[in-house]
Amino acid sequence: xxxxxxxxxxxxxxxxxxQKIADPVLTVCPSCGKSSFKKQVTAxxxxxxxxxxxxxxxxxGSAPATGTAPSTSSDSSAGSAEAxxxxxxxxxxxxxxxxx
Numbered sequence: 001x002x003x004x005x006x007x008x009x010x011x012x013x014x015x016x017x018x019q020k021i022a023d024p025v026l027t028v029c030p031s032c033g034k035s036s037f038k039k040q041v042t043a044x045x046x047x048x049x050x051x052x053x054x055x056x057x058x059x060x061g062s063a064p065a066t067g068t069a070p071s072t073s074s075d076s077s078a079g080s081a082e083a084x085x086x087x088x089x090x091x092x093x094x095x096x097x098x099x100x
Contacts, residue, residue: 009036 006026007014013031029037 005040005042006037007040008032008034009038010034013037 001018001020003016003018005014005016008029008031011029011032011034013029015030017026025039026037027035029035
């Protein structure tokens with residue numbers, strides 16, 4: 001259940017109330033009894049701490065996430081092309097100036 005923040009416009013009384021989403025909005029201030037008790041807009045009540053959640057955190061078993069994704073079968077075919085040396089040029093032109 002969400003916690004909603006309420007504040008009275010007349011007396012300044014503030015209270016956090018644990019309510020269901022379907023519960024009616026409170027309007028009567030429990031402190032002064034006037035109908036100026038209004039729901040406030042507040043920031044989310046949680047924080048994400050730590051190094052973060054990445055797509056690589058739960059991939060590939062027990063290897064710790066180091067910032068690089070472990071290679072999979074689809075990644076290994078692309079990675080092997082990058083790791084192989086570039087092919088030699090087919091035919092180099094003659095340097096002596098004669099044309100063949």
